Every structure is written in C-alpha cells, then in structure tokens.
Amino acid sequence: MKHDGFLEVNSKQIIYNLLNLKQLVFEVTDSCNLNCKYCGYSDLYVGYDERKNNYLNVAVSKTVIDYLVDIWRENLLEDMVKPLTIGFYGGEPLLNMKFIKDTVSYVETLKDTRKIFRYSMTTNAVLLDKYWDYLVEKDFHLLISLDGDEFSHSYRVDHAGYNSFYKVYDNVCKLQSLFPEYFEKNVAFNTVLHDRNDVDSVHDFMVSNFDKVSSFSSLNTSGIKTDKRGVFEKMYKNVVDSMGKSENLDLLEKKMFIKSPMIYRLSSFLFQYTGNVYYDYNSLFFSKDDFYQYPTGTCTPFLKKMYVTVNGKILQCEKIDHDFYLGIVKDGSVLIDFDHVAERHNYFVHKFIDDCSSCAIRGNCIQCVYQNDDIRDENVSCKFYRDVQKNEHMCKEYLFYLKANPDLYQRILTEVIMEN
Amino acid sequence: MYLKLYEDVFVWRNEREYFIYNSKNYKSFLCDSTPCLEIIYNRIADFNNLYFILIEEDLLDVSVKNWIDNIIKIDAGCVGESLDSFDSPVSFPPLLRIQTDIERIKWMYSQGYTGEMLKYLHDITIHINGSLNGNLYYARQMEYPIKTANFISIDVVDNLLLYVSKSVTKNICIIGNIFSYYAFDRLFKTIKIYDINVSICILFSDFIEAENAMNILNNINLKVVLIIDDIIGFRECICDYSNMDIQFVFPILKKDDISEVFDVIDLKKCNDYLLKPLYNGDNMSFFKNNVYLRKDDILNFKLNKREVYLHYVVNTNFFGKLIYMPDNKVYSNLNYSHIGENSELVTELIYREIVNGKSWRFIRDNGDCSNCLYKYLCPSPSNYELIFNKMNLCCTI
Numbered sequence: 001m002k003h004d005g006f007l008e009v010n011s012k013q014i015i016y017n018l019l020n021l022k023q024l025v026f027e028v029t030d031s032c033n034l035n036c037k038y039c040g041y042s043d044l045y046v047g048y049d050e051r052k053n054n055y056l057n058v059a060v061s062k063t064v065i066d067y068l069v070d071i072w073r074e075n076l077l078e079d080m081v082k083p084l085t086i087g088f089y090g091g092e093p094l095l096n097m098k099f100i101k102d103t104v105s106y107v108e109t110l111k112d113t114r115k116i117f118r119y120s121m122t123t124n125a126v127l128l129d130k131y132w133d134y135l136v137e138k139d140f141h142l143l144i145s146l147d148g149d150e151f152s153h154s155y156r157v158d159h160a161g162y163n164s165f166y167k168v169y170d171n172v173c174k175l176q177s178l179f180p181e182y183f184e185k186n187v188a189f190n191t192v193l194h195d196r197n198d199v200d201s202v203h204d205f206m207v208s209n210f211d212k213v214s215s216f217s218s219l220n221t222s223g224i225k226t227d228k229r230g231v232f233e234k235m236y237k238n239v240v241d242s243m244g245k246s247e248n249l250d251l252l253e254k255k256m257f258i259k260s261p262m263i264y265r266l267s268s269f270l271f272q273y274t275g276n277v278y279y280d281y282n283s284l285f286f287s288k289d290d291f292y293q294y295p296t297g298t299c300t301p302f303l304k305k306m307y308v309t310v311n312g313k314i315l316q317c318e319k320i321d322h323d324f325y326l327g328i329v330k331d332g333s334v335l336i337d338f339d340h341v342a343e344r345h346n347y348f349v350h351k352f353i354d355d356c357s358s359c360a361i362r363g364n365c366i367q368c369v370y371q372n373d374d375i376r377d378e379n380v381s382c383k384f385y386r387d388v389q390k391n392e393h394m395c396k397e398y399l400f401y402l403k404a405n406p407d408l409y410q411r412i413l414t415e416v417i418m419e420n
Numbered sequence: 421m422y423l424k425l426y427e428d429v430f431v432w433r434n435e436r437e438y439f440i441y442n443s444k445n446y447k448s449f450l451c452d453s454t455p456c457l458e459i460i461y462n463r464i465a466d467f468n469n470l471y472f473i474l475i476e477e478d479l480l481d482v483s484v485k486n487w488i489d490n491i492i493k494i495d496a497g498c499v500g501e502s503l504d505s506f507d508s509p510v511s512f513p514p515l516l517r518i519q520t521d522i523e524r525i526k527w528m529y530s531q532g533y534t535g536e537m538l539k540y541l542h543d544i545t546i547h548i549n550g551s552l553n554g555n556l557y558y559a560r561q562m563e564y565p566i567k568t569a570n571f572i573s574i575d576v577v578d579n580l581l582l583y584v585s586k587s588v589t590k591n592i593c594i595i596g597n598i599f600s601y602y603a604f605d606r607l608f609k610t611i612k613i614y615d616i617n618v619s620i621c622i623l624f625s626d627f628i629e630a631e632n633a634m635n636i637l638n639n640i641n642l643k644v645v646l647i648i649d650d651i652i653g654f655r656e657c658i659c660d661y662s663n664m665d666i667q668f669v670f671p672i673l674k675k676d677d678i679s680e681v682f683d684v685i686d687l688k689k690c691n692d693y694l695l696k697p698l699y700n701g702d703n704m705s706f707f708k709n710n711v712y713l714r715k716d717d718i719l720n721f722k723l724n725k726r727e728v729y730l731h732y733v734v735n736t737n738f739f740g741k742l743i744y745m746p747d748n749k750v751y752s753n754l755n756y757s758h759i760g761e762n763s764e765l766v767t768e769l770i771y772r773e774i775v776n777g778k779s780w781r782f783i784r785d786n787g788d789c790s791n792c793l794y795k796y797l798c799p800s801p802s803n804y805e806l807i808f809n810k811m812n813l814c815c816t817i
Contacts (some may be wrong), residue, residue, distance in 0.1 A: 077586055077765040081537040116532045274427060274512040275725050280520035281739070281774075284730045287579055396508070402470065403509040410467040413517045417524075 006295040006353060008346045014301050018068065019075055022078070023305035025087035025318060026064075028096040029055045030310045034124050034164055038154040038192060038219050038237070041091075044232055045223045052312045055095075059101035060329050064308055065106065067334040069150045070112050076114040084115040085141075087122070089318055091310070095125040097134075104138055122190070125157065126164055128171040144172060146189050148176070148205050152197035155235075157299035169209075176210060189214040193237045200246040204257060213259050220370050225320065250405070258416055262401060267412045269398045272364040276413060288363060295349050295356040296382070297365035301326055303340050320370045324348075348375060355382040360391030421480070421486065422505070423460075425471040425497040427512040428725050431464055432793045440496055441791035446722040447494035450793070454483040464513075471497075472513035485773060516729045522775055529775075534767040540780075541770055543591045544584060544742030547748055548572050550599040553625045553649060558671070560754045561803045563621045565596050570746035574603035576762050578610055580744065585614035585767055593645070595621040596746075599630035611763070619643040625650050628657060638663055645669055648684075651677075655684050657771050671698040675707050699807055702722050711804070713814045718794045728796050735782040735800040742769060752779035755806035787811035 030041065031053040038044060088100050088109065094145070100121075107117050120141040128135075128144075146168060147153040154167040176183040191202050191214040199216060206214045216239045224232050239261045246252045254259040258267060271277045278284050294300060299316060307315045307341065313325035314336065326344075327336030350368050356362055367384040374380050386394070402409060425431070428444035433453070438461060438749075441448040451457070456479045464475040475484065478661050491497045492761045500506055502677030547559075558564040575595075584592055594607075598620055601607060611618050619630075620642055627633045627646060637644055644666040648654045651670070668690045671682040677693065685693055723731075730736055743751040749758035752773045759777060760769045773780050784795040788811045790800075804813055 034759060075586060077583060079765045080535040080538060080586065081532055085531050115533065130525065187745065270512070276512065276515050277517045277519065278729070279518075280539070281734055283728060284518075284734065285736075287726060288637070353631050399508050399510050403803075406468040406510070407469055409512070413515050417519050 003341075005292065006193050006350070006356065007292045008350075009294070009300050009342045011342050014338045014341055015071070015075075017070055017300060017302040018306075019082060020082065021068065021302060021306060023087055024064070024068070024090050025305055025307045026056055026061055026099075026197075027089050027091065027307070027309045027318070028051070028093045028099045029091040031055065031095050032090060032092040032124070033095060033126050033158060035159050035161075036093065036157065038194060040220060040223075044225060044228045054292075056099050056308075056310050058099055058106065059332070060308065060312055061099065061103040062106055063329050063332055064334055065103075065110070068306075069110060072114040073112065073306055078112060078114070080114050081116060081284050083118060085118045085120050085266075087120045087305075089122055089307075092124055092126070093121050094123055094131055101134065102132055122210075124164065124173050125168045126158075128168075128175060132175055132179070136179050138187065140184075142187045144168075144187060144189050146172065146191070147191050147194075148197045148202035151200060151206070154196055155192075155194060163328070167402045172210065188212070192217050192241055193218050193239050195237055196237045198237070198245065199239060199242045199359055200248075200252060203252060207255070213256050215259050216261070216358045220319075222373050237339070252285075253405075261409065263412070265403060265417065266398050266408065267416045268366070269395070270409070270412055271416075271418055273395075274413075295353050296369050297367045298345075298369045299350050301345055302393075317368075317370075319368070324370055351375070357387045360386045360388045421477075422500050422503060423473050423475055423491070423497055424499075424506055424508075424511050425464065425491070425513070426495070427514070429471075429496040430514055430728060431461065432796070433461060434627065434791050434793055437793060438721050440491065441495070441797065442496045443723060443725040443726075443728055444492050447496075448719060449488055449490045449494060451483070451490065456481050456484050457487060460484065460487075467513055467515065470617075471513045472506075472509070473614070481582050505586065512765055514729075514734055518733065525771070526775060529771050532603065534765070534771070537767040537770040537774070538587045538589070540740055540774055541589045541595065541742060541766065543742075544580060544589060545593045545595060545741065546572060546577060546580065546593045547741045547743070547745050548577060548598065549596040549601050551623055554597075556754075557701070557807075558698055561698060561807055562669075562671075562770045563593060563595055563645065565621075565623055565659050566745075568746050569595075571602065572744060572746050572748070572762070574606050576744070576748075577603075577607060578765075581610050581614055581616060582618050592616060592618045594618060594718065597626045597630075598622060599626060599633055599636065608642075611640075611642065617643075619645055621645040621647065624648045624654050624657075628653055632640060634659055637666075641665075643667070647671065648681075650686060651680060655687065661688075661690075668693040672694050672696060672706075673698055673700055673703050675710060677716070697804075699804065704808075707804070707813070708807075708815075711813060715794075715815070718797050718814070721797050721799075723797060727807070731783060731796045731798070733781065733783065735780060736784060737800050737802050738779045740780065742766070742773075752777050753803070753806070755803060784812070 002207055036042065086103070087342060093100060104119060118141065119138055120143070122143045122145070125144045125146070126401070145156070147156060150163060150165045153168070154163045156164050158164055175187070189212055193199065193216050202214060208214050218239055219232065219236050243249060243252060243260065253263055256263070262302070301316050305317060307318045308329065309315065309322060312329040312336070313322055314327040314329065315322065315325050326341045327334060352369055359365065367382070369375055372380060372383055426444070428442060430441045430443060432439045432441070435448055436453055438453060439448065439450050439459065459476060459479060463469055466472065483596050488499060492499070498506070521719065544733065545563065547566060549571035551565040552567060554565035554567035556566045559566045581592070598604060622644065624646055644664055648668045649671065670693065672678060672681065672695050681695060697707065699707060738753055741752060743754060745751060747763050750760045750762055750764070750769055751758050756778050759772050782801055783797060784792070784801065788794045796801055798812070798814065801811065805811060
C-alpha cells in the first residue's frame with residue numbers, strides 16, 4: 001500500500017518479518033545488582049515501566065517461542081532454515097540464570113523449528129564467575145559493560161554505592177585466562193561515555209588489558225526528566241567530541257576502525273551514496289528508485305527483533321518507550337493483532353511524512369521516530385530532519401575526512417559489512 | 421593541473437588501449453596507450469588517489485591533452501589549476517562490493533543457514549512432459565518442449581509449487597504438451613490454490629491437435645506462451661485469442677521469416693509477441709548478419725553503473741534459474757550437465773550452482789573476451805554462445 005508516495009506497513013509485512021526474525025530478546029529481569037547512575041531505569045529517565053524487581057518466568061518464554069515456532073512451521077518448509085539469536089537482557093540477566101537455563105533447555109528440545117539458535121547476553125559481568133562454564137558451553141556471545149579503568153567505571157556502582165570495577169575486571173581477566181579462544185571469538189565490550197572517561201584512555205585500557213576494541217555509546221538523550229536535565233548535561237559526553245580531544249586522533253581512529261563513530265558514519269555514507277555497495281547478488285538486479293520506501297528510518301515491526309519485557313509486553317526494540325508495545329503475553333497466550341500493529345505503526349511514522357518528503361536523506365534515513373520525545377503530539381516535526389544545505393555540509397565533512405584519509409576508501413569497501 | 425574523474429566513470433584497459441565509459445550519460449571514448457598516459461592511468465588506478473590526480477606540466481604531451489579534452493567532452497571529469505577549483509575534494513572510483521559474496525554464502529551454508537539460499541531462486545522451469553514436436557536442440561536455446569516419453573510426477577510438481585508459494589520465487593514456467601499430461605486436472609487445481617505467477621509454454625502444433633484446447637486455456641486463466649512452430653497453420657487457424665493472456669513466440673531461422681512473421685502478427689492482431697532467433701545447425705550466416713554484435717551495437721548499449729556491475733559478477737540471462745526435466749534431473753542450464761536430482765532439496769541445488777556451478781556466474785572473464793575492453797558492456801553470455809561453443813557473438817574480435 002502506498003500513501004503520499006510512501007509505503008504503508010500491513011499485516012502481511014509484519015508476518016513476513018516474523019518469519020525472518022533475526023533476534024528474540026527477553027528482558028529476563030528488571031532487577032539489577034548494580035545501581036548505575038546513568039541507567040535507563042535510574043531517576044534520570046522517564047518512559048520505562050517502573051522497576052519492580054520482577055523476574056521473567058520460563059512460562060513466558062515458552063509461550064512466545066511456541067507461538068513463533070508454530071508460525072514458522074506453518075509457513076516455512078524444512079530447509080528454509082535461518083539463524084535466530086535469542087538474547088537475554090535486563091536489568092542484569094545473570095540474576096535470573098534459572099530462566100536462561102530453562103529457556104535454553106526448552107529450545108534444545110524443539111525439532112524442525114526452521115531456525116538455528118544462537119544465544120547472546122548483555123551483562124555487567126559482576127556474576128560472571130558463577131556461570132561462565134555454562135555460558136562457554138552454550139557458546140553465548142557476551143557484551144560486557146565496562147567503562148574503562150577504576151575511575152572511568154565509577155558510575156557503575158552497586159546498591160551500597162561501591163564501584164563494581166574490581167569485581168568486573170577480575171572476572172573478565174579470569175574469563176580471558178580460562179577460556180582464551182572463547183574470549184577472543186565471543187566477548188565484546190560496550191563502554192558508556194560520560195564525564196569520567198574519554199575514548200582515548202578507554203581504548204588504551206581495553207587494548208592493553210584485553211586486546212579488544214570497545215564500542216562506545218553516549219547516554220540516551222530521550223526521556224530525560226525535566227528536573228534532571230542539569231545533571232544529565234553535566235554527565236553527557238558525545239563520542240565524536242571526546243575523540244576530537246585525543247592527541248593522536250588519526251591513529252586512534254585507525255585502530256578503532258569501524259568502532260570509531262566518524263569511520264562508522266563515513267562507512268554508512270559510502271555504502272549509501274557511492275552506488276558501489278550491494279547487500280547481495282539480488283540487490284544488483286534492482287535500483288533503489290524502482291521501489292517506494294517507508295517513511296523515516298524506523299524499523300517496520302519485528303524487522304530486526306522481538307523484545308519481550310519482564311512484564312510480558314512485546315515490543316520491536318529495547319530502546320523504545322514501553323508504551324509503544326505491539327502485543328502482550330497473557331494467560332499462556334501471545335496476543336498480537338497484526339492489523340492493529342500495522343495501523344498504529346503507520347499512524348506514528350506517517351506523522352513525519354511532510355518532513356520526510358523534503359528531507360535530504362530520504363531513502364537513506366536511519367532515524368527511529370520513537371526517539372522523538374514529542375511523538376505523541378498531534379503536530380510533530382522530526383528532530384533529525386536535514387535540509388539540502390545541512391546535508392551538503394555533512395557530506396562535505398565526510399569528503400574532507402576521506403581526503404585526509406584516502407586509504408579508508410578501499411579498506412571500508414572491502415572489509416566492512418553493514419546489515420541490510 | 422588537477423584532474424578529477426566522476427564516480428560513474430569506468431576506466432578499462434588492456435596492453436594497447438584505454439576505454440573510458442561514463443555510465444551516467446553512456447558516452448565513451450577509446451584511446452591508444454602512450455608512456456605519459458600510462459603514468460596517468462596508474463595514478464587513476466590507485467584507489468588512494470580517489471580519482472583525483474595531479475598532472476604535472478611535463479606529462480602534458482599531445483596524447484594527454486587530447487585525452488583530457490575527451491574526458492571533458494563526455495563529461496567524465498573536470499580539471500582545475502588548484503584544489504580550490506573543485507566543489508568536492510574527492511571522487512569515488514568504481515569499486516564493487518557485494519557484502520554477501522561467495523565466501524559469505526559458503527560460510528552461511530556451513531552454519532546450516534540453508535534458508536538464506538532461497539532468495540537467489542528467481543525462476544523455475546518445469547518440463548512436465550515432452551511433445552512429439554519437441555526439440556532438445558531448440559530447448560537448449562529457448563523455452564521449448566523436448567521430445568520424450570518421460571514426464572514429471574505430479575507429486576514432484578506439487579512439492580515445487582508448495583515450495584515456491586512459501587519463498588520469494590514467483591515465476592514458474594511449465595513447459596510441455598500439457599494437454600496430454602496425465603494429471604492435468606490436479607495440476608491446475610494446485611496452481612489455483614497457491615498465489616503463484618505461473619505461465620504455460622506450449623507449441624502451437626500441440627495446441628491445434630488437442631481437443632478443446634481453446635476452452636481449456638480460457639478456463640485455466642494463466643499466462644500462455646504459445647510457440648508458433650507452424651506459421652502456416654497459425655495463419656490459417658481460426659481462433660479467438662482475445663480473452664487470453666497470451667504471448668506469441670515466433671522462432672526465426674532466417675531473415676525471410678521476419679517479414680512473414682510481421683504479416684501474421686498484423687493479421688492475427690497479436691499484441692504481445694516475441695521474435696526469437698533459433699539456430700538449426702545450418703543458419704550461422706543468419707546469426708552473423710543479424711544477431712552478432714558489432715562495435716557500434718556494443719557502444720550503443722546504455723548501461724548505468726549498477727548494470728555494468730551486474731556484468732562484473734553474474735550472468736543476467738541465467739542467474740537464479742532452475743530447470744526441472746522429465747528425466748528427474750535438475751539443471752541450471754540445459755547446455756551443461758545436470759546439477760542434481762529433483763528429489764534433492766531446492767536449497768542444496770541453489771547452493772551447489774551459486775558456489776560451484778558454471779551457469780549463474782558465467783561472465784566474460786575468460787577466453788576471447790577476457791582482454792576485451794567492452795566485455796562489461798556486452799550482454800552476458802547467452803545460450804547461443806553455448807550452442808555455438810564460442811565465447812561471444814561479436815564481430816569486434
């Protein structure tokens with residue numbers, strides 16, 4: 001269906017996304033053994049269901065998995081097998097290890113699901129030593145939150161206010177020592193940037209201690225409580241600005257490569273604008289201009305993942321306000337009205353159609369409408385809107401950066417993979 | 421002096437010449453290699469220069485000046501005396517990257533992700549049975565029934581249709597003498613159940629011999645491809661095709677056939693038709709005079725950057741096609757040996773062909789074409805090349 005020159009989602013598209021689901025993520029608990037100052041559940045933010053120290057029951061995961069497996073079996077034939085990563089999120093997922101083990105055990109009993117399951121987890125690593133044997137056995141991919149050295153990590157405190165650094169550092173070192181191959185292949189780090197760390201020093205710390213390059217993220221900028229804005233502004237640090245202060249910026253960026261925001265953005269730019277990169281052989285057969293597009297860069301429901309909260313709400317992503325849930329798990333059933341989901345999705349994204357129509361990055365947008373705080377309002381405008389002039393200015397920034405680093409062109413085009 | 425080439429410009433070279441093709445306006449020029457141009461081309465070929473090079477005064481001989489004039493003439497680039505003269509400090513030399521390349525496909529398959537193969541299946545052709553008027557030699561060149569008493573079991577066809585209904589493949593062509601297929605009713609009932617784009621390819625000679633053929637075709641409500649293997653019979657036949665979704669295919673063996681065919685097309689008011697050159701073993705001169713490509717023909721092809729890239733990596737005639745034959749074998753191209761049996765999983769067949777096969781990725785990188793400057797402008801090798809057992813149909817080489 002088309003509307004004002006843009007596509008609209010329908011229930012068929014949503015079912016298609018479920019058939020090709022890439023990630024199923026469970027918020028296994030909203031409880032956490034830490035009390036990080038910048039957490040989405042902290043008193044800096046609104047928009048998340050109140051933390052009640054709930055623990056997800058395996059009955060919920062079984063219900064959701066059964067629901068999906070039925071859809072897959074009905075619509076896919078035996079050899080239409082694709083990968084699916086089951087992710088465990090929190091709170092701190094290691095606090096609900098029973099759920100994780102029971103879910104994995106259940107998945108292992110299933111036959112002919114048309115999926116090959118992998119497992120992943122985001123963890124603060126405080127309890128890693130209790131469970132690493134299991135995690136290694138099941139080949140879990142781990143994303144460990146580590147903000148750098150002791151001071152850099154000091155916003156990540158336990159409920160008594162003590163810095164979790166030494167416990168985490170100790171656990172990570174031991175994991176690396178006990179399971180070196182697993183560590184190299186399966187462990188990655190995420191660092192939140194704030195006023196107590198910087199990219200340069202964290203990078204050096206990670207490389208020298210673990211031979212790893214961390215991914216960096218800034219504090220979430222949406223959903224900040226009005227009375228906490230001052231605190232937030234003091235804590236907030238932009239990754240690019242932090243890197244800009246590095247004494248050896250060029251060298252740092254080359255070492256970080258795709259994990260450097262500038263090189264990541266340059267890669268995105270080259271992938272989108274040069275006409276040299278195609279996701280697969282099929283993409284060569286079609287021009288982007290042959291197709292209508294969806295407005296904004298918002299994922300269509302379940303395009304990338306299905307996220308199940310500890311309260312049984314089903315969303316399309318863990319970064320979205322829980323009010324925008326698409327379905328629920330209730331009384332042993334999954335309740336999703338696909339037509340209603342499509343209608344609601346179209347309602348919210350189509351609020352921005354006027355902006356999209358004239359936006360310079362139409363067709364290449366990666367922005368999610370749910371990151372606009374005023375999305376519930378009648379009259380909204382996209383805070384990521386880019387007019388032609390601003391876009392040209394940004395493109396020029398990439399071009400001059402490339403001029404200064406011409407070796408990146410071939411390296412990016414030959415080494416980087418970006419998801420379709 | 422600085423020179424910048426634009427990002428849609430391809431520079432192809434062999435030992436003696438350079439060919440510059442602008443895939444934005446389809447203009448091009450050819451020039452001979454000279455020592456100074458060789459230096460310039462080496463700089464252009466270095467990706468670190470990003471299609472932006474300095475040309476020193478002592479390189480500006482006549483050959484280079486002419487070359488620069490031609491670059492400007494076909495709007496393939498621009499020059500300036502200083503870096504400030506350019507609106508952009510870099511360009512993007514063509515460098516094709518397929519993210520899901522063969523290595524990644526192999527990896528995915530090794531992990532068990534067989535479902536990732538399906539999207540590469542674009543068309544399935546099913547020879548459900550043979551025709552007494554069939555011809556394998558013709559079937560190797562175009563969609564044409566073969567002569568055989570064998571047939572494909574309806575269970576196999578059922579399974580294929582079920583398969584296609586659940587995948588992205590949406591084009592199925594069923595070839596043969598469908599009027600004599602043993603499970604005709606069941607075949608069309610099954611097609612109706614699934615929302616699949618099916619076409620039926622039949623010979624006119626079979627059509628005219630079958631009882632009630634017109635009514636049958638009107639009732640099945642599918643696209644029909646009718647191969648006019650008897651043009652006299654077709655001319656004389658009193659049939660009303662106006663209610664049918666039908667494409668008329670006229671095999672052309674010699675030049676005189678063409679005018680006769682157009683007469684018949686006018687007479688019968690054929691709206692949707694195709695003239696298909698067909699090699700019968702004796703008409704090579706017809707092909708050389710009417711089908712072979714000359715340099716002008718090749719230079720008149722208007723290919724944009726994406727279309728050039730297609731020719732870099734896939735065969736646009738063959739890619740994504742599987743052919744099921746009544747001997748229970750499956751082919752990617754009837755000019756090669758089979759790639760498997762119809763009892764095998766479709767994903768396995770796709771994987772085998774895309775990774776190891778000769779057909780889907782058969783490009784002009786070998787033999788006579790390998791050194792040709794125009795090889796990426798030329799259409800992908802076709803069945804004619806395979807039938808003739810030569811690499812190309814061109815008068816350039």
